[in-house]
Structure formats: C-alpha cells, structure tokens
Amino acid sequence: MDLDIVMKRLDLHTYSIQFDGVQTALSKLLKETAYSSLFVLVDENTREHCLSLIKDTLPDNTKIIDIQSGEIHKTLDTCKIIWEALLNGGADRQSLLINLGGGVIGDMGGFCASTFMRGIRFVQIPTTLLSQVDASVGSKLGVDFQQVKNIIGLFQDPIAVLIDPTFLKTLPSAELRSGYAEVIKHALIYDAELWAQLQSIDQVATVGKWDALIYRSVQIKQEIVEQDRKEKSLRKILNFGHTIGHAIESYFLTTDTPLLHGEAIAWGMYAECILSQQLLGLSDQDVQSAHRYLEKIYADKKPVKWDTDALLKYMRQDKKNVNQKISFSLLDRLGHGVPDQFVEEEMLVSLFEGF
C-alpha cells in the first residue's frame, strides 16, 4: 500500500463508503436525492468542532438535534429525545438524518433513524478514529440497556458513510490513540503487510496523514463483514483482543483509573497473543513483536494490578461462550485471525496471575 495514494470510495452492495472530503461528498449526495427535510445529530463536542466542516453544504432549514456526549447517554432515554426532535421537526419518510459524531452518535442515530416510521434514511459521518475505522463499518446499530452494551439494536445499512480525516485534528489525543488499537487489530488479524507498515509509527499523535491507514483499515473490516454479514464465523475474528479486553475495560470502569476502550483492547490483544501461542502455536518471534509494539504505544496504560476473579466473572457473561468454556478469536500468525477457540478457565487463571 502506498501511503501517498488517496483512495476515493469503496462501493458495497447497497451503499458506498466515501473518502472524498466531507463537503464534496455530502453536497453531491444531497443533490442526488430530493429529501423533504434534513436533520443533523450532534453532541456538544461535534457541534463545536465538526459542524462547521459541513455547515455550508446544508440548506438553511436543516434542523440540528443536540444530545449529550458519552457512552452513558447511549440509552433509550436519549433515543426518546431524538425521536421527539424528528417528530416535532416534521420528519417524514423522505427525510434524512445525518449522524455527525463518534460511535455513540453513529450507533444510536442509525438506530433511531431505522426505527422511526419503520425506517428513514441516514448518513454516517464518523468523526473519531474509532468510528471511522470500526463503528461505521458493518451496519450494526443500537443502544445500551440496563448497563448491557449494545443489547437493543439491529443491522441496517446507511445510504452512505463519509469519512474525512480532517475531523481527527480536534480529537483529543487519548481518543485518537484509543481508536488506533482497532487499526492495530485489523493488521494483526488480516494483513501482515499493514502490520509491517505500522511499525514505523512510534507515536499516534505524530501521524500526519491518516488517509491511507484509515482506507486500508476500513477495507479490511468491510472485507471481513462482507464475507460473513450475520457473524456466523469469520466475522468473529474482529473480536481478537476483545474477550479479555472487554473484561479489562469493565473491571477498570469500577476503579478510579478507568481505561478507554482501545487502551483496554490493547492489553487484551497483548494477553491474547500469549493464549495464541499456547493454543495455536503463534511463534515466539511473533508474540514478542506484538508485545513490543503494544508496549511502545500503550506503556503508560499497562494495568499494574487487577483482580483475576473479577475478570473471569466478566468473561463468563460473554454470549459467545459454550459449555462454560470462554470463547476467543486468536492468531496463528501475525496477520491471520482464527475464530472459535474455546478456553478453560484454569488456563486463564494462570495467564492472569503471570501477566
């Protein structure tokens, strides 16, 4: 992959992911169809930092729907605010909802659009690295319910996803680095060449040009999703690092040093490389290479102590487990993920104790 090549779009069956510069892409899209009304969903951060990038392309009577940022607001209560704004704003079946924000806005806005009047059209404009390379691809939409993440939702395609790295300029560096964990994951599970290229990045904050990295990362996720839309098997490799990573994330949420999603996933990948060696023979050299890189990028967030019982408790709740064995997607080499690996708890106890 030549980092200087700027790719323009990925055409899928029913929609396209465009990398054209958000203003160009959006104004073209709005000219193609006569929508009866436009709505833009923002939170306080994307209203402040992102709205100005698309404002000139929007008609004057566009309505802005404001919600509060953060995962704690990814709830049915917030959906009620969004549905009310659509209803009171006169939305009909020919209206369009533009979701301008990170994964929370995209998942929840897409869910609200897909359920309002049995479904109105929506566009995803992801503004965080995580949402650009991960959440906006794969058409999973939803909200959290009774503390369970993403438990209410559906699969539904947007009419387009418009990706523009310009948005990342205002993203806090911790969020940028958190999203980068998913880029690392995509390389580790699917693309040894991308993995080799990432080695030249020592610090996420200093990456000047994201275009090609985002494009390749989206392409990888899209390719995996396309082969297995309903998560029967291959798609599960996207969970690499996430079985342990989610448990780490949940555990540290209960402490006064919570981790961002990608920070937890980085250490999940670190631990799951060890499991990959034990179960699939991932070579010493590969484990060390992955460990060195994850330590370089996320050293300051390495968990120093944790409670093994608490981690196991979180992992037991995973809906992919079978017969009390914990389900993993692991690596047999760097660049190749393998789904459906089931692990006994005893093996995990010794892994955590020796971490």
Ligand SMILES: NC(=O)c1ccc[n+]([C@@H]2O[C@H](COP(=O)([O-])OP(=O)(O)OC[C@H]3O[C@@H](n4cnc5c(N)ncnc54)[C@H](O)[C@@H]3O)[C@@H](O)[C@H]2O)c1
């Ligand atoms: N649908 C999927 O397949 C999928 C995949 C992965 C994650 N997700 C979901 O994505 C969510 C996490 O997404 P996220 O990491 O983007 O978090 P987020 O949406 O909470 O955004 C992180 C923070 O950055 C702010 N922000 C967004 N864009 C900004 C910008 N350009 N400049 C400044 N600030 C900005 C937001 O207001 C927020 O405070 C989770 O709810 C997760 O479940 C979904």
Ligand SMILES: [Zn+2]
């Ligand atoms: Zn993730």
